Amino acid sequence: MSTIADNIDQVSSRIRAATQAAGRAENSVRLLAVSKTKPAQDLRDAHAAGLCDFGENYLQEALGKQLELADLPLIWHFIGPIQSNKTRAIAEHFAWVHSVDRLKIAQRLSEQRPAELPPLNICIQVNVSGEASKSGCTPADLPALAEAISTLPRLKLRGLMAIPEPTQDRAEQDAAFAAVQRLQDSLNLPLDTLSMGMSHDLESAIANGATWVRIGTALFGARDYSQS
Numbered sequence: 001m002s003t004i005a006d007n008i009d010q011v012s013s014r015i016r017a018a019t020q021a022a023g024r025a026e027n028s029v030r031l032l033a034v035s036k037t038k039p040a041q042d043l044r045d046a047h048a049a050g051l052c053d054f055g056e057n058y059l060q061e062a063l064g065k066q067l068e069l070a071d072l073p074l075i076w077h078f079i080g081p082i083q084s085n086k087t088r089a090i091a092e093h094f095a096w097v098h099s100v101d102r103l104k105i106a107q108r109l110s111e112q113r114p115a116e117l118p119p120l121n122i123c124i125q126v127n128v129s130g131e132a133s134k135s136g137c138t139p140a141d142l143p144a145l146a147e148a149i150s151t152l153p154r155l156k157l158r159g160l161m162a163i164p165e166p167t168q169d170r171a172e173q174d175a176a177f178a179a180v181q182r183l184q185d186s187l188n189l190p191l192d193t194l195s196m197g198m199s200h201d202l203e204s205a206i207a208n209g210a211t212w213v214r215i216g217t218a219l220f221g222a223r224d225y226s227q228s
């Protein structure tokens with residue numbers, strides 16, 4: 001078995017155990033493989049081992065891999081910071097965007113989503129760690145932003161995404177993820193998605209309602225940024 005297939009087995013076991021421990025339905029948590037900085041061959045191996053959904057943070061890198069992997073039926077998720085001049089390519093080449101945090105970006109994605117594609121699935125990134133994070137809308141701005149995005153014709157608002165400040169402390173993890181779940185519940189909208197939990201904190205995220213966990217390191221190993 002390849003290392004990646006092995007890692008997928010281990011991560012899947014962690015997800016299953018956490019889902020069961022939380023008393024949640026089997027298959028209520030999905031695995032998004034975060035493949036930033038990793039070569040196309042790693043994604044090919046992960047797909048051969050059963051994964052279809054891949055998350056990328058950097059547009060040019062993602063488009064290159066999409067070309068190399070065009071023979072596979074992969075589902076692409078954009079999860080990184082979004083500049084205005086990147087929205088057209090994102091609207092054209094992804095099925096999901098997890099990192100929308102302002103209305104202007106959402107409006108551009110809606111205008112630029114090609115008519116022949118289904119609506120673009122959107123999560124609003126919310127910042128529950130205060131000044132520790134620069135990405136994500138504030139909890140105070142969330143209700144109005146969610147209302148506005150929910151009316152955009154070519155988008156389908158699915159839920160929230162969060163990246164709490166990293167900590168190994170389970171109580172701190174739980175507090176942050178529970179806050180995201182409460183924010184989601186406080187919105188009067190039909191949302192079905194909570195994108196939260198990474199390699200080090202997926203158990204806490206699942207205990208607090210995550211439906212996508214976004215996993216990089218535990219699947220593909222540590223990232224090497226020294227080449228870029």
Ligand SMILES: *Cc1c(COP(=O)(O)O)cnc(C)c1O
Nearest residue numbers: 034079198199214215216217218
């Ligand atoms: C890199 C990244 C991940 C994956 O983090 P790991 O700790 O490697 O599992 C998840 N979500 C986002 C938004 C990321 O940028």
